[in-house]
Amino acid sequence: MKIDNIDVARVFEDIADMLEIQGEDVFRVRAFRRAANSVRSATEDINKLSTEGRLTELPAIGKGMAGRIDEMLKSGKMSYFEQLQETIPPRLLELMKVPGVGPKKAKTFYDELHITGVDEMKKAAEDHRISSLKGLSGKTEENILKGIELYQSSRERLNLSEAYPIADHFVSLLKTLPFVDDVCPAGSLRRMKETIGDIDILAASEEPEKVMEAFTTLPEVARILAKGDTKASIINSNGLQVDLRVVPVDQYGSALQYFTGSKEHNIHLRDLAKRQGYKINEYGIFDAKTGERLGGSIEEDIYKTLGMDMMLPTLREDTGEIDAALEHALPDSIAVEAIKGDLQVHSTWSDGLNKIKDMKAEAKRLGYDYMAITDHALKLRIAGGMDLDEIRERSEEIKRINDEDDGFVVLSGVELNIDNDGGVDYQDDVLAGFDIVIGSVHSGFQQPEDQMTARILKAMENPHIHVIAHPTGRIIGKRAPYAVNIDSMLDAAAKTGTILEINAYPDRLDLKDEYAREAKRRGLKLVINTDAHQAAHLKYMMFGVAEAQRGWLEPDDVINTRPLKEMLGMLK
Ligand code: DGT
Ligand code: CA
Ligand code: CA
Ligand code: ZN
Numbered sequence: 001m002k003i004d005n006i007d008v009a010r011v012f013e014d015i016a017d018m019l020e021i022q023g024e025d026v027f028r029v030r031a032f033r034r035a036a037n038s039v040r041s042a043t044e045d046i047n048k049l050s051t052e053g054r055l056t057e058l059p060a061i062g063k064g065m066a067g068r069i070d071e072m073l074k075s076g077k078m079s080y081f082e083q084l085q086e087t088i089p090p091r092l093l094e095l096m097k098v099p100g101v102g103p104k105k106a107k108t109f110y111d112e113l114h115i116t117g118v119d120e121m122k123k124a125a126e127d128h129r130i131s132s133l134k135g136l137s138g139k140t141e142e143n144i145l146k147g148i149e150l151y152q153s154s155r156e157r158l159n160l161s162e163a164y165p166i167a168d169h170f171v172s173l174l175k176t177l178p179f180v181d182d183v184c185p186a187g188s189l190r191r192m193k194e195t196i197g198d199i200d201i202l203a204a205s206e207e208p209e210k211v212m213e214a215f216t217t218l219p220e221v222a223r224i225l226a227k228g229d230t231k232a233s234i235i236n237s238n239g240l241q242v243d244l245r246v247v248p249v250d251q252y253g254s255a256l257q258y259f260t261g262s263k264e265h266n267i268h269l270r271d272l273a274k275r276q277g278y279k280i281n282e283y284g285i286f287d288a289k290t291g292e293r294l295g296g297s298i299e300e301d302i303y304k305t306l307g308m309d310m311m312l313p314t315l316r317e318d319t320g321e322i323d324a325a326l327e328h329a330l331p332d333s334i335a336v337e338a339i340k341g342d343l344q345v346h347s348t349w350s351d352g353l354n355k356i357k358d359m360k361a362e363a364k365r366l367g368y369d370y371m372a373i374t375d376h377a378l379k380l381r382i383a384g385g386m387d388l389d390e391i392r393e394r395s396e397e398i399k400r401i402n403d404e405d406d407g408f409v410v411l412s413g414v415e416l417n418i419d420n421d422g423g424v425d426y427q428d429d430v431l432a433g434f435d436i437v438i439g440s441v442h443s444g445f446q447q448p449e450d451q452m453t454a455r456i457l458k459a460m461e462n463p464h465i466h467v468i469a470h471p472t473g474r475i476i477g478k479r480a481p482y483a484v485n486i487d488s489m490l491d492a493a494a495k496t497g498t499i500l501e502i503n504a505y506p507d508r509l510d511l512k513d514e515y516a517r518e519a520k521r522r523g524l525k526l527v528i529n530t531d532a533h534q535a536a537h538l539k540y541m542m543f544g545v546a547e548a549q550r551g552w553l554e555p556d557d558v559i560n561t562r563p564l565k566e567m568l569g570m571l572k
Contacts, residue, residue: 012036020103034060059353100147154477157195161506186259192546208246254296258282264318314549341370344529350375351383353534362535374413377425411435422458431464449483497572504544516551
């Protein structure tokens with residue numbers, strides 16, 4: 001079976017967890033985490049890089065890491081990992097996947113209670129055996145039980161950013177087959193939902209049996225769950241389910257419409273069709289009385305016949321898009337091509353993996369006109385927050401880069417830490433020296449709602465803070481949003497002119513769709529940023545834009561669709 005980027009990244013992550021349990025040096029732990037991150041988000045296939053001896057071109061991959069990757073690709077094993085497994089039971093690592101359980105707790109539970117799995121930990125929390133340990137309380141037990149719930153529900157669904165490249169890979173493999181006329185992802189993935197239950201792919205072909213055979217014999221297939229004449233389900237080498245359906249070319253549109261969903265959208269649509277005297281299903285659109293087939297080779301056949309405008313898959317959630325399409329009032333949805341710059345980007349001046357000039361090169365390649373480098377501020381020590389000297393030196397570097405005068409502008413920015421009382425890292429005169437200032441919550445996530453809200457509102461009133469980044473702090477599947485009152489935050493954004501962010505980093509997607517839509521209703525402007533910590537992350541803009549589409553946003557609602565001067569003029 002083929003080993004890919006995700007497999008290697010997972011082993012590196014496990015090593016980092018194991019080293020943490022052993023109480024190893026934080027830098028060594030971080031080296032493996034960075035390596036995992038780098039391999040996971042690399043644009044190129046790790047096998048190709050290895051064969052060509054180019055692994056060390058990846059950020060955070062030195063000779064040592066490259067050697068471990070080569071070994072794993074050749075032998076299927078990483079001896080360092082196997083060595084660690086002899087002293088640390090592998091199931092212990094699963095404990096650390098539960099939000100709120102770090103290496104210290106995992107080790108204590110193992111040493112004191114001989115717990116090695118999540119189920120045993122759950123039982124121990126329920127039986128109050130955890131609160132009997134020194135330094136741990138009933139509150140800890142409560143948090144662990146909550147964490148287990150979040151962990152178990154997230155394990156059933158995959159983050160969009162993990163599913164997306166896999167679907168993309170299968171789609172491009174199928175596209176190369178001569179007997180396949182068309183292929184497209186369907187289901188929640190095509191709708192760009194934040195999490196994906198399973199990957200659905202639809203193909204058009206007049207020779208379905210050949211497609212079935214080709215699909216189920218791909219090297220990426222670990223297990224075949226079902227294989228019929230036109231339908232197959234497999235588990236891929238990363239343990240994900242992929243469903244493929246094959247339909248004749250003239251049914252491709254109606255099938256794509258049907259299998260894209262959402263289910264709620266389809267039910268509403270079918271109802272509407274019935275009231276208009278039509279029948280729709282995956283085979284086409286029909287006159288209900290005569291049974292005559294009216295179309296179905298393209299998706300438009302369905303919507304146009306029902307008198308509707310065509311809409312993006314990201315809108316198909318039955319939240320008003322059907323009425324809007326009938327009234328020709330759909331949003332003029334924002335597209336990734338409309339984005340002119342990224343306004344939250346980290347560099348080696350804090351915890352980013354790439355230099356400013358490399359981030360700029362990638363931003364230019366993506367067709368941007370500008371980018372703000374927003375390294376972490378002083379108080380976030382763990383992320384290499386900048387002191388005053390570093391801010392000065394970085395400004396000089398940015399100036400030198402902008403002297404190239406190639407039409408691209410690097411803005412000097414910073415990501416501040418909003419402290420427990422709404423204060424930030426630097427004095428006003430330092431803040432005034434930046435082109436753009438972002439404020440974020442990076443600590444005290446457990447504060448009660450009134451305190452959390454007051455703290456953020458105070459930061460929004462700070463005349464120097466232009467943007468609040470990842471405004472609810474959630475990490476999908478890992479950390480629940482902190483308790484900020486959204487209504488008050490949106491009010492404060494209107495009052496103070498502070499811009500709220502849609503963070504495109506796929507674990508965050510925060511503000512999420514429904515809040516973004518509410519912000520638009522109130523006439524607020526938003527910004528979509530990737531929060532890239534390496535050049536390969538800049539491509540995640542597409543996930544933020546999809547979230548914005550799901551929030552019914554149009555280009556005008558988003559400040560970084562504007563040319564530089566105009567965008568800067570929109571900051572308070
Ligand atoms: P997921 O996989 O949980 O992330 O969500 P989906 O939306 O991909 O759902 P899935 O994989 O069960 O089905 C794919 C699409 O097929 C779904 O979006 C709409 C369509 N579909 C599935 N079941 C039904 C149904 O009972 N009625 C209708 N109208 N459509 C359905
Ligand atoms: Ca699905
Ligand atoms: Ca499915
Ligand atoms: Zn950072």
